[in-house]
Amino acid sequence: MATSWGEMFPPSPGFTEKDISSQHGRVFLITGGTTGIGFELAKALYHLNGRVYITSRSLRSAEAAITRITSSRPHPSQKIAAGSGSLQPLKLDFSDLRTIKATAKEFLLKETRLDVLWHNAGLMIPDDPKATTAQGYHEQLGINALGPFLLQHFLTPLILATAAFPSTPAFSTRVIFVSSSGHRAAPKPDGVNWSDINLSSTTKAELSATIERYGQSKAMNVMHAHELARKYHSKGVMSLSLHPGSLSTGLQKNAPRIFNAIFSMFRYEPRFGALTGLWAGLVPVSPEEGNMGGNGKYGRNGGYVLPWGRWGEGSKDVFQGLRNRGTGERLWILCEELVRDFM
Numbered sequence: 001m002a003t004s005w006g007e008m009f010p011p012s013p014g015f016t017e018k019d020i021s022s023q024h025g026r027v028f029l030i031t032g033g034t035t036g037i038g039f040e041l042a043k044a045l046y047h048l049n050g051r052v053y054i055t056s057r058s059l060r061s062a063e064a065a066i067t068r069i070t071s072s073r074p075h076p077s078q079k080i081a082a083g084s085g086s087l088q089p090l091k092l093d094f095s096d097l098r099t100i101k102a103t104a105k106e107f108l109l110k111e112t113r114l115d116v117l118w119h120n121a122g123l124m125i126p127d128d129p130k131a132t133t134a135q136g137y138h139e140q141l142g143i144n145a146l147g148p149f150l151l152q153h154f155l156t157p158l159i160l161a162t163a164a165f166p167s168t169p170a171f172s173t174r175v176i177f178v179s180s181s182g183h184r185a186a187p188k189p190d191g192v193n194w195s196d197i198n199l200s201s202t203t204k205a206e207l208s209a210t211i212e213r214y215g216q217s218k219a220m221n222v223m224h225a226h227e228l229a230r231k232y233h234s235k236g237v238m239s240l241s242l243h244p245g246s247l248s249t250g251l252q253k254n255a256p257r258i259f260n261a262i263f264s265m266f267r268y269e270p271r272f273g274a275l276t277g278l279w280a281g282l283v284p285v286s287p288e289e290g291n292m293g294g295n296g297k298y299g300r301n302g303g304y305v306l307p308w309g310r311w312g313e314g315s316k317d318v319f320q321g322l323r324n325r326g327t328g329e330r331l332w333i334l335c336e337e338l339v340r341d342f343m
């Protein structure tokens, strides 16, 4: 799978639990928090005193994950006292767009703010590469990109309201899309095959086609983050995409054995992926960094984060499209059309 040197071999993390102040009073939502990166992120935020929601397709799994987290200890490097965090489950299944409004409603009934949303849930190489969501999209497209887009639609008003509170520092309200270095394998040049979003007409072998579909879904994460930033940086909202690093989680369970044999040597514990997410979601930024880059202006909003928390560069093709060809807005409009019946 396509990756860059800086994504493959990150330097030691410079921002960890020891650098983070108490998050008491802040509300966080992590999609897919029962395993892997999301689990580790929820664990860190809970011990840092945040009010944390995790999602799962199964409430029982979410509750089991919550029990494991609440009976765990804070990371030994953490400097602040733990003890006032909370964790709550939400049921969420991106494989059926009809169900997402109910999840969002449940959250909106419980909370009056949302400080950081991590779009983390995802899959790579489905059990059945031909499997589709309830609406007939290939699973990687539906679960990694269209579902999160619809969830974002329902939560944007609360995110904007949170950013508008007088006590909220500019650009501390964030939306983070957990993308992947795999976005570099998306269709060229824009990252999206506009005329065949399901990539159904591909002539590639099954595994290559599946990798391209994953790449496209992850390029869409990068593009959604950039477009969200373009829409809302004037409101003080920051939106970023990231590659979490190469981590030992359940994500690679269907990858070819040879691929896993080679790449397992370069995989890290999932906590490192959570550190990338913590950096993207919580690292303080200046007002200049919160602005959009481009046209010679300094700015980071809409950008791409490398493991374990560094500003980086995503695919040149994808970012050229975003900056020069309006592909972020084009994709936004397309996704709105695709999910309109479920809004």
Ligand SMILES: NC(=O)c1ccc[n+]([C@@H]2O[C@H](COP(=O)([O-])OP(=O)(O)OC[C@H]3O[C@@H](n4cnc5c(N)ncnc54)[C@H](OP(=O)(O)O)[C@@H]3O)[C@@H](O)[C@H]2O)c1
Residues within 6 Å of the ligand: 031, 032, 033, 034, 035, 036, 037, 038, 055, 056, 057, 058, 061, 062, 092, 093, 094, 095, 119, 120, 121, 122, 123, 124, 143, 178, 179, 180, 181, 243, 244, 245, 246, 247, 248, 249, 250, 251
């Ligand atoms: N691990 C890596 O090396 C790596 C590298 C690059 C990018 N990433 C990205 O990191 C993110 C997290 O992956 P991970 O490595 O932590 O893998 P993971 O352990 O397999 O976690 C994936 C999460 O996604 C959730 N999920 C799966 N299908 C879903 C659906 N239909 N609806 C809602 N949620 C669903 C799962 O929740 P339930 O099963 O509880 O529903 C699970 O918690 C993914 O977006 C992945 O693309 C990972």
